Amino acid sequence: MSSAAESILSDLVEVEQERTRRRTDPSFGGRVCAIKSFQQMRFRQTYADWLNSARYRRAAVFFLEELYGPMDFSQRDAQFARIVPSLVRLFPADVVEVVRTLARLHALSESLDSAMAAHLDDAGTLDAQSYVRAWVATGRASERSAQVELTVSTARTLDVLTGKALVRNSLRLMRTPARAAGLGQLQQFLESGFEAFKEMKGASEFIATLESRESALGRELFAGNPSRLEAYAFTHNAVQGESKT
Numbered sequence: 583m584s585s586a587a588e589s590i591l592s593d594l595v596e597v598e599q600e601r602t603r604r605r606t607d608p609s610f611g612g613r614v615c616a617i618k619s620f621q622q623m624r625f626r627q628t629y630a631d632w633l634n635s636a637r638y639r640r641a642a643v644f645f646l647e648e649l650y651g652p653m654d655f656s657q658r659d660a661q662f663a664r665i666v667p668s669l670v671r672l673f674p675a676d677v678v679e680v681v682r683t684l685a686r687l688h689a690l691s692e693s694l695d696s697a698m699a700a701h702l703d704d705a706g707t708l709d710a711q712s713y714v715r716a717w718v719a720t721g722r723a724s725e726r727s728a729q730v731e732l733t734v735s736t737a738r739t740l741d742v743l744t745g746k747a748l749v750r751n752s753l754r755l756m757r758t759p760a761r762a763a764g765l766g767q768l769q770q771f772l773e774s775g776f777e778a779f780k781e782m783k784g785a786s787e788f789i790a791t792l793e794s795r796e797s798a799l800g801r802e803l804f805a806g807n808p809s810r811l812e813a814y815a816f817t818h819n820a821v822q823g824e825s826k827t
Contacts, residue, residue: 586682587667593688594666595663596689603696616699617716628810633646637781638788640777641788645733669681674749676743676749680736680739683739687732690725694725701716714803727800733792734793737785743779744780
C-alpha cells in the first residue's frame, strides 16, 4: 500500500475511534456536538463578510459545511476508508494529496474537539467563557497552529489546482469511474471545492485573511480573552445525545 493510502487510512481510523468513544458515552457525544455547533456559529460571524460576498461566498460555505459544524460525515468517511486503495490508484496524484491533507485535518480537529468537550460539564450553557476555559484547559498550542496550517494548506492547494486545466479535466473525467468504484461522495466533495475556488478567480486574499483571522483568534483564546465569542450562548441540552460526527 502506498504511503498516501496508509496516511489517509490511519487518519480515518483515528476519526472512527473518536466517533466510537462518543457513541459509547452519549453525554460526552452531546458535549462534542455542542462544541462543533458553537464553532460553526463562530465561523459564521468571523466570516460574515465572506458569506455576504458574491466572490467569496461559495468558498466560505465550502469550508463552513465541509470542515466545520456538527454535520454527519460518517457515511462519507466510511466510504473513503473502504476505497482508499482505489482512490490512490484512480485519482490524479495532486488530488490525492488534497484528500491526504484533509484527512489529517479531519483527524486533528476531531481529536481537539473531543479534548475540549472533556473540559465541559454535562449541563448548562456553552457560552464564550466556558468555551475559552475549555480551550485553555485543553492547551495543545502547537496542534492548534497545525490545524490552521492544514486549513490554509488545503486552500492554497485548491487555488493552485483550479488553475491547472489538466487536473480540472481529469477530475471531471473521473465522474463515471468514481461512481462505479463507490467514490461518488468523494467526487462530489472534491468538485465542490474546485468549483468554489475557481469561482473566486484567485484566492490570495481569501487565504491571507483566513490565516490571519484564525491565528489571531487562537492567540486571543489562549490568552483567555472571550471578547470575540461573547455574542454566542449555546445550550448543551439542545444537542444532548449521540453525536452525529
